[in-house]
Amino acid sequence: MNTLVVFYSLEGNTKIIADILAEELDSDCIELKPDKEIPKGGLTKFFWGGKSVLFHEKPKLVNDLPDLSNYDTIFIGTPIWASSFSPPIASFLEQVTIKDKQLAFFACHAGGGADKCFDKLAAALKDNTVIGTISFADPSKEEKEKVKSQVKRWLHEIT
Ligand SMILES: Cc1cc2nc3c(=O)[nH]c(=O)nc-3n(C[C@H](O)[C@H](O)[C@H](O)COP(=O)(O)O)c2cc1C
Numbered sequence: 001m002n003t004l005v006v007f008y009s010l011e012g013n014t015k016i017i018a019d020i021l022a023e024e025l026d027s028d029c030i031e032l033k034p035d036k037e038i039p040k041g042g043l044t045k046f047f048w049g050g051k052s053v054l055f056h057e058k059p060k061l062v063n064d065l066p067d068l069s070n071y072d073t074i075f076i077g078t079p080i081w082a083s084s085f086s087p088p089i090a091s092f093l094e095q096v097t098i099k100d101k102q103l104a105f106f107a108c109h110a111g112g113g114a115d116k117c118f119d120k121l122a123a124a125l126k127d128n129t130v131i132g133t134i135s136f137a138d139p140s141k142e143e144k145e146k147v148k149s150q151v152k153r154w155l156h157e158i159t
Helices: 013-025 044-054 087-095 115-124 144-158
Strands: 003-007 028-031 073-079 102-109 129-137
Touching (some): 003 013, 013 073, 013 102, 013 129, 013 144, 073 087, 102 115, 129 144
Parallel strands (some): 003 028, 003 073, 102 129
């Protein structure tokens, strides 16, 4: 199984999960970076990030994206923004063609859950098979080992 982990993280929560996945799967991993990042911390991030989701913005990514034909399985990770996936993920989905792959989605939120986001991702990627989804409430606030064992348990279930 040739696997890619691709994710965006503004404040590090989604990155915690992506790093564990990439290590456990021994996979390639890409952290999507928009050329202009919204401000971290404070409340302005909710304004700029929320506006970005609402207006379906697709920020320019600084990443060189790989040839996805090399991968059978792709893990896609995002923070939940306004109940949806974050704009850099929308940019990624616009730039690549993902078809006939096994997909797994992971997301971090602040308590609102990730179901709507997973539904939207599944709809946007309907020519694929979703093998699993998992979400975490701000894992940076949790004990690292606890988060790691949750991720490992999930991987055991879906792979
Ligand atoms: C613009 C913006 C919108 C957000 N909207 C939601 C939301 O709708 N529901 C929720 O539970 N958390 C929401 N959050 C909180 C983040 O999803 C959460 O803190 C997540 O763990 C952040 O991941 P990151 O550290 O990888 O960026 C929002 C955060 C931002 C910046």
